[in-house]
Amino acid sequence: xxxxxxxxxxxxxxxxxxxxxxxxxxxxxxxxxxxxxxxxxxxxxxxxxxxxxxxxxxxxxxxxxxxxxxxxxxxxxxxxxxxxxxxxxxxxxxxxxxxxxxxxxxxxxxxxxxxxxxxxxxxxxxxxxxxxxxxxxxxxxxxxxxxxxxxxxxxxxxxxxxxxxxxxxxxxxxxxxxxxxxxxxxxxxxxxxxxxxxxxxxxxxxxxxxxxxxxxxxxxxxxxxxxxxxxxxxxxxxxxxxxxxxxxxxxxxxxxxxxxxxxxxxxxxxxxxxxxxxxxxxxxxxxxxxxxxxxxxxxxxxxxxxx
Amino acid sequence: xxxxxxxxxxxxxxxxxxxxxxxxxxxxxxxxxxxxxxxxxxxxxxxxxxxxxxxxxxxxxxxxxxxxxxxxxxxxxxxxxxxxxxxxxxxxxxxxxxxxxxxxxxxxxxxxxxxxxxxxxxxxxxxxxxxxxxxxxxxxxxxxxxxxxxxxxxxxxxxxxxxxxxxxxxxxxxxxxxxxxxxxxxxxxxxxxxxxxxxxxxxxxxxxxxxxxxxxxxxxxxxxxxxxxxxxxxxxxxxxxxxxxxxxxxxxxxxxxxxxxxxxxxxxx
Numbered sequence: 345x346x347x348x349x350x351x352x353x354x355x356x357x358x359x360x361x362x363x364x365x366x367x368x369x370x371x372x373x374x375x376x377x378x379x380x381x382x383x384x385x386x387x388x389x390x391x392x393x394x395x396x397x398x399x400x401x402x403x404x405x406x407x408x409x410x411x412x413x414x415x416x417x418x419x420x421x422x423x424x425x426x427x428x429x430x431x432x433x434x435x436x437x438x439x440x441x442x443x444x445x446x447x448x449x450x451x452x453x454x455x456x457x458x459x460x461x462x463x464x465x466x467x468x469x470x471x472x473x474x475x476x477x478x479x480x481x482x483x484x485x486x487x488x489x490x491x492x493x494x495x496x497x498x499x500x501x502x503x504x505x506x507x508x509x510x511x512x513x514x515x516x517x518x519x520x521x522x523x524x525x526x527x528x529x530x531x532x533x534x535x536x537x538x539x540x541x542x543x544x545x546x547x548x549x550x551x552x553x554x555x556x557x558x559x560x561x562x563x564x565x566x567x568x569x570x571x572x573x574x575x576x577x578x579x580x581x582x583x584x585x586x587x588x589x590x591x592x593x594x595x596x597x598x599x600x601x602x603x604x605x606x607x608x609x610x611x612x613x614x615x616x617x618x619x620x621x622x623x624x625x626x627x628x629x630x631x632x633x634x635x636x637x638x639x640x641x642x643x644x645x646x647x648x649x650x651x
Numbered sequence: 652x653x654x655x656x657x658x659x660x661x662x663x664x665x666x667x668x669x670x671x672x673x674x675x676x677x678x679x680x681x682x683x684x685x686x687x688x689x690x691x692x693x694x695x696x697x698x699x700x701x702x703x704x705x706x707x708x709x710x711x712x713x714x715x716x717x718x719x720x721x722x723x724x725x726x727x728x729x730x731x732x733x734x735x736x737x738x739x740x741x742x743x744x745x746x747x748x749x750x751x752x753x754x755x756x757x758x759x760x761x762x763x764x765x766x767x768x769x770x771x772x773x774x775x776x777x778x779x780x781x782x783x784x785x786x787x788x789x790x791x792x793x794x795x796x797x798x799x800x801x802x803x804x805x806x807x808x809x810x811x812x813x814x815x816x817x818x819x820x821x822x823x824x825x826x827x828x829x830x831x832x833x834x835x836x837x838x839x840x841x842x843x844x845x846x847x848x849x850x851x852x853x854x855x856x857x858x859x860x861x862x863x864x865x866x867x868x869x870x871x872x873x874x875x876x877x878x879x880x881x882x883x884x885x886x887x888x889x890x891x892x893x894x895x896x897x898x899x900x901x902x903x904x905x906x907x908x909x910x911x912x913x914x915x916x917x918x919x920x
Contacts, residue, residue, distance in 0.1 A: 544736070546753070
C-alpha cells in the first residue's frame with residue numbers, strides 16, 4: 345500500500361537527507377552526478393571569492409591605517425600602527441611581556457573566563473529551566489531578577505575584588521554575573537516556548553514530569569540555550585578583563601592596562617588582538633558543540649551566513 | 652448504551668479569553684461512542700471539535716457535565732488513550748525509532764524491548780529502513796505515519812484523531828486513510844475522528860456526529876451503513892455514499908452558513 349515500504353533499506357540509505365525518488369540506474373544517475381559536480385564547483389568558487397574579498401578588506405583597512413600613520417596624517421602615538429602592533433606582538437612572543445611570558449597571561453585570562461563561563465551558564469541553565477517550569481518561583485523572583493539585570497553588573501567587579509582578593513574567583517565572579525543573565529533569560533524563554541502540542545503528546549504517551557523535563561523541555565530549549573552560549577563566551581572574556589582592572593597581577597586585561605598606562609597604544613592593540621584570537625577559537629568550539637548537540641535540526645541553508 | 656467506551660454527558664466547556672471575556676466552546680453536549688466503533692465528528696470551523704477530544708483525553712476538564720472513559724470518570728489522562736494531533740507532534744530531536752519507542756518507555760518497558768516493539772510498528776506503518784532518520788528528513792505523510800505508530804504502539808483502546816490528515820496532499824491522504832482503516836481493523840479500538848471534511852468522515856466512520864456552529868452541541872448523528880472493508884478512494888462512487896452525504900450535508904449546510912456569517916461579521920468589526 346505504501347510506496348516507501350517497497351524500498352529495500354539499502355537503497356534508502358544512499359539517498360540524500362531528503363527522501364526523493366528511488367535512485368535510477370544509467371541516465372538519471374549520470375545527470376545527477378553532473379548536477380552535483382556543477383553545484384559543488386559553484387560553491388567552491390563562491391567560497392574562494394569570499395576569502396579573496398575578506399583578504400582585500402583586511403588589506404584596505406590595515407593598509408590605510410598603516411599609510412596614514414606613516415605619512416603622519418594621523419599621529420601613531422594616539423592611534424597606533426599595524427606594523428608597530430606586529431612588532432609588539434613579536435617581542436611579547438620572543439622576550440615575554442612586562443608581566444611575564446605571553447602564554448601565561450593568556451592562560452590566566454582564559455582560566456578566569458572559562459571558569460566564569462562554565463559556572464555562569466550552568467547556573468543560568470538550571471535556574472532558567474527551574475523558573476520556566478515552576479510558575480510560582482518565577483512570579484516571586486521576577487522583580488528581583490529584572491532589577492539585578494538592570495544594574496550595570498561590571499561594577500560588582502570591585503566588590504568581588506574585596507571578597508576574593510587577587511584569587512582567580514575575583515575575576516571569574518565578574519564573568520559569572522555577566523554570563524548568567526544572558527543564559528538564564530534564554531533558557532527561561534526556551535522553556536516557555538516549547539510547543540504545547542509536543543507536551544500534550546508526551547503526556548498522552550505516558551511521560552511523567554521528570555521525563556517531560558528531560559526529554560521534551562530541555563531538548564526543545566536547547567536551541568535557545570546554545571544560541572546564548574555564543575554571546576556569553578564573549579561576555580565571559582569581558583568579565584575576566586574588567587575583573588583584572590579591579591586587581592590582578594597577571595592576565596591579558598592587566599597587560600592591556602599596563603600598556604595603556606605607559607601610553608603604549610600598540611601594546612593595547614596587541615593585547616586586543618590576542619583576546620580576539622582566543623575568542624574566535626572558543627567560538628569555533630561552541631559551534632562544534634552546538635552541531636553535536638542538535639544534529640536533529642535541519643542543516644544550515646547554504647546561503648545563510650555563519651556569524 | 653451500557654458499557655460505552657466514551658460518554659460525554661451534558662458537557663459544557665468555557666474558556667477565558669485574553670481580553671477578560673468568556674468563550675463557550677461546547678454547550679450541553681451529549682454523545683457516546685461504543686467499544687470498537689469508528690466515530691467521526693464533523694462540524695464547521697470553530698464548533699469545538701478539538702475541544703471534545705481534549706476533554707476525552709483529560710488534557711482539559713469540562714466546566715460542567717461529565718466525561719467518562721471505559722465507565723470511569725475522566726480525571727487526568729485515562730489509561731488506554733492514543734491521540735494523533737492535527738499538526739506534527741512527533742519529537743524533532745528524536746529519531747523515528749526513538750519517537751515510536753517513547754510510549755512504551757514512558758510506561759516502564761525496558762529500552763531494548765521498547766525499541767524492538769517500535770521496529771515492528773515502524774514496519775507496520777511502512778517506514779522500515781527509516782528508523783534512524785530525524786523527522787525533518789521525512790515528508791509530511793511519513794511524519795504522520797510516525798505519529799500513528801507512536802500512538803498505536805501503546806495499544807490504545809481509544810484512539811483520538813484531530814484532523815490528522817488535513818495537512819496532506821489528496822493522494823497521500825487517501826493512502827493514509829486506507830492504511831488507518833487497515834490498522835484499525837486489526838485492533839479493537841474505538842476511534843473518534845475529528846474532521847471538517849464530510850467525505851472523509853463518511854468514508855471512514857461507522858457513525859457521523861454532526862456538531863452545530865459554536866458553541867458546539869450535537870445536531871444529529873448518522874449511521875454509515877457502508878460495507879467494510881472499504882476502499883476510501885472508491886467508496887464515494889457508491890450511490891449509498893451519495894445518499895448519506897446528502898442527508899448530512901442538508902443539516903451541515905446551515906451550520907456552515909452560520910459559522911461563515913459570524914466570521915464575516917467578526918472580520919468586519
